[in-house]
Amino acid sequence: MDQIxxxxxxxxxxxxxxxLYRAWRGPTVAxxxxxxxxxxxxxxxxxxxxxxYTERGFLMDIALAWLLLxxxxxxxxxxxxxxxxxxx
Numbered sequence: 001m002d003q004i005x006x007x008x009x010x011x012x013x014x015x016x017x018x019x020l021y022r023a024w025r026g027p028t029v030a031x032x033x034x035x036x037x038x039x040x041x042x043x044x045x046x047x048x049x050x051x052x053y054t055e056r057g058f059l060m061d062i063a064l065a066w067l068l069l070x071x072x073x074x075x076x077x078x079x080x081x082x083x084x085x086x087x088x
Contacts (some may be wrong), residue, residue, distance in 0.1 A: 005053050012045050033077055040070035 023035035041051065044063040051059035079086060 002053075003078065005049055008049055009046070012042050012049070016042050029081060033074070033081070037070060037074050040073075044070075 019035045019038045019042065023032050023039070026032040026035060044067050047059050047066065049064035051057065051063070076086060
C-alpha cells in the first residue's frame with residue numbers, strides 16, 4: 001500500500017511542476033487561471049492521500065474546505081475576467 005501511495009504522490013508532484021510551468025509561462029490569463037485552479041485540486045489530492053496514509057479523517061475536512069474556497073475563487077476570477085461585476 002505504501003508503494004501505491006508513493007507512486008500517486010510522485011505523479012501529483014510531476015503534475016504540480018507542469019502546472020507551475022503553465023502558470024509561469026501561460027500565454028493568457030485564462031491559462032494561468034486554469035493552472036492555479038488545478039494546483040488547488042492537487043492540494044486536495046495530497047490531503048486525501050495523506051488522510052489515507054495516516055488514517056486521520058480530519059484531513060478530508062480540510063480537503064473539502066479547500067475545494068470550496070478554490071471553487072469560489074475560480075468563479076470570482078471568471079466573472080472578473082468576463083467583465084461582469086461581482087454583484088451580478
